[in-house]
Amino acid sequence: MRIVALSDLHLGDASRARVAAIAQAALGADADVLVLAGDCAANGPERIPEALALLSSFPGPRLLVPGNHDLWQREPPFDTWHIYDEVIPAIAAEHGFHCLDREPLIFGDMAFVGCMGWYDYSFRQTRAPAPDITVTPIDVARDEEGQVAFSAVPGATAGQWEDLVAADYAPGGLIWQTEGAPHAAMWNDAAHLDWGRSDPEMARHFAGRLREHLDYAAGRTARIAAVTHFVPFAELADYHLEDPKRAFARAYLGSPLLGEALLATQGVELVIYGHRHRQEVREVRGLVTADAGVAELDAGPLLLTLPD
Numbered sequence: 001m002r003i004v005a006l007s008d009l010h011l012g013d014a015s016r017a018r019v020a021a022i023a024q025a026a027l028g029a030d031a032d033v034l035v036l037a038g039d040c041a042a043n044g045p046e047r048i049p050e051a052l053a054l055l056s057s058f059p060g061p062r063l064l065v066p067g068n069h070d071l072w073q074r075e076p077p078f079d080t081w082h083i084y085d086e087v088i089p090a091i092a093a094e095h096g097f098h099c100l101d102r103e104p105l106i107f108g109d110m111a112f113v114g115c116m117g118w119y120d121y122s123f124r125q126t127r128a129p130a131p132d133i134t135v136t137p138i139d140v141a142r143d144e145e146g147q148v149a150f151s152a153v154p155g156a157t158a159g160q161w162e163d164l165v166a167a168d169y170a171p172g173g174l175i176w177q178t179e180g181a182p183h184a185a186m187w188n189d190a191a192h193l194d195w196g197r198s199d200p201e202m203a204r205h206f207a208g209r210l211r212e213h214l215d216y217a218a219g220r221t222a223r224i225a226a227v228t229h230f231v232p233f234a235e236l237a238d239y240h241l242e243d244p245k246r247a248f249a250r251a252y253l254g255s256p257l258l259g260e261a262l263l264a265t266q267g268v269e270l271v272i273y274g275h276r277h278r279q280e281v282r283e284v285r286g287l288v289t290a291d292a293g294v295a296e297l298d299a300g301p302l303l304l305t306l307p308d
């Protein structure tokens with residue numbers, strides 16, 4: 001079985017021509033199944049129909065999970081659950097895509113199982129990105145006019161990068177200083193979506209959903225291919241970054257709970273994921289993992305072949 005996989009298309013005004021070329025390459029890959037592993041759109045669901053339309057002539061099953069960018073809204077009130085549960089599945093159905101977050105799809109002897117997943121700061125970079133860097137967590141939210149606003153986290157003071165703990169990533173921002181003026185890093189989800197629950201709770205929620213879908217599939221087929229948007233294993237997130245902004249963003253890469261669910265299920269052969277923007281196929285703990293990201297300028301669709 002040949003699978004053509006894509007993630008992180010990030011369709012927006014600036015990327016239209018490039019995304020169209022990547023979609024053409026995917027259509028020309030002569031694959032049996034098409035997988036979109038999240039972040040079709042750069043800035044929310046409005047552009048997802050255009051992204052899916054570019055791929056809707058693919059003749060085999062067309063599968064997707066959303067990514068965080070697909071959920072974004074410009075300003076509050078944020079309606080993240082509605083976008084995830086209703087808006088994106090409706091767009092998918094309209095374009096002949098199967099939303100794996102709703103239910104698995106069995107094709108031949110293979111079950112395709114997936115859900116977006118979420119992050120719980122487990123993959124944060126604990127080593128300082130630069131020497132002599134001091135950091136202060138800062139809260140990112142929207143003010144009454146809908147503008148992004150930074151505000152102090154009660155009790156937070158400047159400290160060492162190595163002393164940051166998981167909870168320091170919950171407010172979504174970081175002031176950092178090496179020499180000269182301080183800089184701010186922010187995680188954009190903090191200003192574009194709201195689940196009404198903490199990120200670690202959401203990571204548990206989605207890992208539970210993935211586990212349910214895996215159990216369902218394992219009772220019906222011996223072979224499973226899984227899809228998530230967020231990174232499922234620590235091994236895939238353990239690179240060191242020297243740019244403080246990018247090092248900060250590592251905390252939001254994914255959750256090991258996704259990987260635990262995958263390892264607890266018999267028959268998982270392949271895990272397709274995205275979000276890192278580093279296309280790569282690598283074996284992790286006996287599973288073939290494939291980052292299908294096409295965000296890097298020289299990346300195209302990823303073609304994966306599973307034995308019959």
Ligand SMILES: [Fe+2]
Nearest residue numbers: 039067068275
């Ligand atoms: Fe993402």
